[in-house]
Amino acid sequence: xxxxxxxxGLGSGGGSSSGRKQGGEAVVEMFPSGLRVLVVDDDPTxxxxxxxxxxxxxxxxxxxxxxEMALSLLRNNKHGFDIVISDVHxxxxxxxxxxxxxxLEMDLPVIMMSADDSKSVVLKGVTHGAVxxxxxxxxxxxxxxxxxxxxxxxxxxxxxPENSGSIEETGQQQQQQQQRGxxxxxxxxxxxxxxxxxxxxxxxNWRSSSNNSRKRKEEEGEEQGDExxxxxxxxxxxxxxxxxxxxxxxxxxxxxxxxxxxxxxxLMNVPGLTRENVASHLQKYRIYLRRLGGVSxxxxxxxxxxxxxQDASFGPLSSLNGFDLQALAVTGQLPAQSLAQxxxxxxGRPAMVSKPGLPVSSVVDERSIFSFDNSKPRFxxxxxxxxxxxxxxxxxxxxxxxxxxxxxxxxxQQLPVGNRMSIQQQIAAVRAGHSVQNSGMMMPQQQPxxxxxxxxxxxxxxxxxxxxxxxxxxxxxxxxxxxxxxYTNLPTQHSSTSVAFNSFQxxxxxxxxxxxxxxxxxxxxxxxxxxxxxxxxxxxxxxxFTTPSYDMFSNRHNDWDLRSIAFDAHQDAESxxxxxxxxxxxxxxxxxxxxxxxxxxTDLGRNQQQTPPNMVPHHHxxxxxxxxxxxxxxxxxxxxxxxxxxxxxHEQYSNxxxxxxxxxxxxxxxxxxxxxxxxxxYSIDDIPV
Amino acid sequence: MQRQVALIKQSLFDQGYLDEQFVELxxxxxxxxxxxxxxxxxxxxxxxxxxxxxxxxALERGSFDFNRLDNYMHQFKGSSTSIxxxxxKTECTMFREYCRVGNAEGCLRTFKQLKKEHATLRKKxxxxxxxxxxxxxxxxxxxxx
Numbered sequence: 001x002x003x004x005x006x007x008x009g010l011g012s013g014g015g016s017s018s019g020r021k022q023g024g025e026a027v028v029e030m031f032p033s034g035l036r037v038l039v040v041d042d043d044p045t046x047x048x049x050x051x052x053x054x055x056x057x058x059x060x061x062x063x064x065x066x067x068e069m070a071l072s073l074l075r076n077n078k079h080g081f082d083i084v085i086s087d088v089h090x091x092x093x094x095x096x097x098x099x100x101x102x103x104l105e106m107d108l109p110v111i112m113m114s115a116d117d118s119k120s121v122v123l124k125g126v127t128h129g130a131v132x133x134x135x136x137x138x139x140x141x142x143x144x145x146x147x148x149x150x151x152x153x154x155x156x157x158x159x160x161p162e163n164s165g166s167i168e169e170t171g172q173q174q175q176q177q178q179q180r181g182x183x184x185x186x187x188x189x190x191x192x193x194x195x196x197x198x199x200x201x202x203x204x205n206w207r208s209s210s211n212n213s214r215k216r217k218e219e220e221g222e223e224q225g226d227e228x229x230x231x232x233x234x235x236x237x238x239x240x241x242x243x244x245x246x247x248x249x250x251x252x253x254x255x256x257x258x259x260x261x262x263x264x265x266x267l268m269n270v271p272g273l274t275r276e277n278v279a280s281h282l283q284k285y286r287i288y289l290r291r292l293g294g295v296s297x298x299x300x301x302x303x304x305x306x307x308x309x310q311d312a313s314f315g316p317l318s319s320l321n322g323f324d325l326q327a328l329a330v331t332g333q334l335p336a337q338s339l340a341q342x343x344x345x346x347x348g349r350p351a352m353v354s355k356p357g358l359p360v361s362s363v364v365d366e367r368s369i370f371s372f373d374n375s376k377p378r379f380x381x382x383x384x385x386x387x388x389x390x391x392x393x394x395x396x397x398x399x400x401x402x403x404x405x406x407x408x409x410x411x412x413q414q415l416p417v418g419n420r421m422s423i424q425q426q427i428a429a430v431r432a433g434h435s436v437q438n439s440g441m442m443m444p445q446q447q448p449x450x451x452x453x454x455x456x457x458x459x460x461x462x463x464x465x466x467x468x469x470x471x472x473x474x475x476x477x478x479x480x481x482x483x484x485x486x487y488t489n490l491p492t493q494h495s496s497t498s499v500a501f502n503s504f505q506x507x508x509x510x511x512x513x514x515x516x517x518x519x520x521x522x523x524x525x526x527x528x529x530x531x532x533x534x535x536x537x538x539x540x541x542x543x544x545f546t547t548p549s550y551d552m553f554s555n556r557h558n559d560w561d562l563r564s565i566a567f568d569a570h571q572d573a574e575s576x577x578x579x580x581x582x583x584x585x586x587x588x589x590x591x592x593x594x595x596x597x598x599x600x601x602t603d604l605g606r607n608q609q610q611t612p613p614n615m616v617p618h619h620h621x622x623x624x625x626x627x628x629x630x631x632x633x634x635x636x637x638x639x640x641x642x643x644x645x646x647x648x649x650h651e652q653y654s655n656x657x658x659x660x661x662x663x664x665x666x667x668x669x670x671x672x673x674x675x676x677x678x679x680x681x682y683s684i685d686d687i688p689v
Numbered sequence: 690m691q692r693q694v695a696l697i698k699q700s701l702f703d704q705g706y707l708d709e710q711f712v713e714l715x716x717x718x719x720x721x722x723x724x725x726x727x728x729x730x731x732x733x734x735x736x737x738x739x740x741x742x743x744x745x746x747a748l749e750r751g752s753f754d755f756n757r758l759d760n761y762m763h764q765f766k767g768s769s770t771s772i773x774x775x776x777x778k779t780e781c782t783m784f785r786e787y788c789r790v791g792n793a794e795g796c797l798r799t800f801k802q803l804k805k806e807h808a809t810l811r812k813k814x815x816x817x818x819x820x821x822x823x824x825x826x827x828x829x830x831x832x833x834x
Contacts, residue, residue: 045733045768052717052725089763115767137710137770140717 032147033058040070041087067093088114109149690824710773759788
């Protein structure tokens, strides 16, 4: 008979491998034992059997016989679970609905199961994003390997351009740990040191914390300790915002086409960084750029041309699909949740869930991933500034790294709003979950991001070149970002808004284009100056939106750097804020996604029109010129900012909205710009506005 | 005694009352959970009794809400398969098929059969568990009789 020994074997096997591998394969080392599983089934017999089986596999099991309860369990304990197993037929909620929610909000792998093995149901599981479908009666063998889904998910998240292997690990770990290790990361990151060590720490923290909290303990004895940055101690390099900024600066200096790892390494002059680290990071960066280029030319485009960009962005947006959303979410500081939701909605799969409190480090990782993407299009780096903190956090949060890059890209595009926040940031933010919440908003760095997504956008284009590092991070000098000035203003405003923004961020990951909604918010609300307006905007119904989008954008702009740190942090904060703002924003705007979208859409439309004229003056100042070239772009964003957050937002929104709409359309979802997580529907059209 | 227990169990399998899922459950049983299978079975019977009465009520109403019936049966089938109640599961499948085509009479008929199988299994398992308890754990330390 099976006895614990089997499980033990399993565990031990898993344990040994769980130690983080050095080499970038850390993810795999996860553990099977200690895997935290949440089982949902209204059938008590099955529940009991499953629990027993899972326990035999040495997993930590929590059982639940009602879907609603399961959801609240998950929500209250964002990082408390690694995987969810749910029955399809349940009295209080359809299993697929639960699947969607989980995917969107928490971005956890979900396994569906049922006695029903008809093809249509299984297909439904697949389309809704279930990672697996088990037919009852469930056998032990099927359960023994469910950990693979956790690992796979993490890996895929990280697979997006990640920086040197470390990021992967971190990312993965982040994911795992996202929930858990959130805080740890922050510890590492605060320092904003841009070297690998700090970065590592961050990543480690994040990872370790999460890992440690969980099974790792068993296997590795938790060496990592939650806040112990050195846990991971892998020789991986965590691409912090700063580091990334340096990288980007070096690349830009050399010329993207001609940038070779060796030279980049020399230019960066970061101790401990190897050519290989740079090479892999560069690879990711290139992918990111490509993606950006494809998508509406990075978000920056969107941002830049506020209006025009929209079209551009739109185009790419359409191509964005779930991923983009994710990226957007991430970058855009979509609150991880929202992003997750969006994504889930759009993609039908679990969106990144921003985990609040994700350690900054995690963010970093994510950032790094995204930073590539984000940096480019990102909106004013300044904006990203906010993000820096947040982005990181965000990244960690909800968004599983994999998504981030994409998301960032998406986000960027979507975030036409000044927030350009480098996608990375956003992603980071997303990932980081809302942890960054507002803290980031204020982000010293060029925080303007969060606020003025719109502002950022214009800036971004220019910024990109400038942005070498993450503006997002607090540590990151604002100047690096595009709109330091503008941003600064924003940040203040932002703080208030940032909150909203944060929430927004979080949402972003979700795929939803929070921006759209946000812009809508901002626009109508204020056309006032960026600062004040922003806040106001944020506060006003849209508040929710504006901020978030901001964050997203801001992060974006930092391009990479921000994303990791600032962004996440910021995003998180923002997301949080955003979510808060959402509350009020919703009041103004119908909360539901559709509404937002609609509103946003309308706003955007309005903005677009409005912005051109007046914005210019403002933004310029705000931006302080990030790039010089894109005055127009800047103007746009500025305008937005100038006009008031609303505008900016609007701009963002417009861009984003376009993006989102486009995206959503593609996805077939209504754009729910709403800051709420649930973006699910992307169709802006639906918005009654 | 143990042999007797084993024989009873074997007959249950042979007669098709139980299938390998039951074996799986037994494998989950160990020193830490010595009565796992019995606990599961008890839980199953309790829960399925509830389901049966629900279905009965629904059928008596005469309205034949096939959807609803199908839902009930789906769950019933789920738990039955989970413990390896093979014959019961077969009846469930048939019942659902009748529901699908809207054959009320078929549903009624099958349901009756299902109840019968269910009752039979229950009795047999109760008997089996009782004996098993008396016989003590197969290979582990003896339990006080």
